[in-house]
Amino acid sequence: MAPSPAAATSASPAPAPSFDADASTSDALAEFTAVVKKRLASDPQPHGRDVVDALVAAGFDKKAMELTPDETTLDRNVDSIxxxxxxxxQDCLVGQVGSAGFSSTSAPVLGTGKCLVGATRTIDW
Structure with a gap:
């Protein structure tokens, strides 16, 4: 019996992000908010990595992101991230998700050059 021809397998390229990296802050915030809301539709209490991954997939720069921990110092789930x-x-797109729901806003960058105050976790994946 002759071997059957192998089906051509090719990985589909990832779709190009619909997000414009040159957008205004208000347009970027609208996209930021839409991406997070879409993620929340499938999981209303996501881990930080889930949110970061969704934003990266939409075209946001992971190197420009900050994220608070998913757990307290006592290894308990936080109320919000x-x-x-x-x-x-010059501007920060800031989101919060947790037991009180989701909110987002834009704000000027802090004097530290960062967007969040307090402890953040390393985004190293």
Missing amino acids: EFSVLWKK
């Missing part, structure tokens, strides 16, 4: 994207080195 905060995450941000430094936008054009």
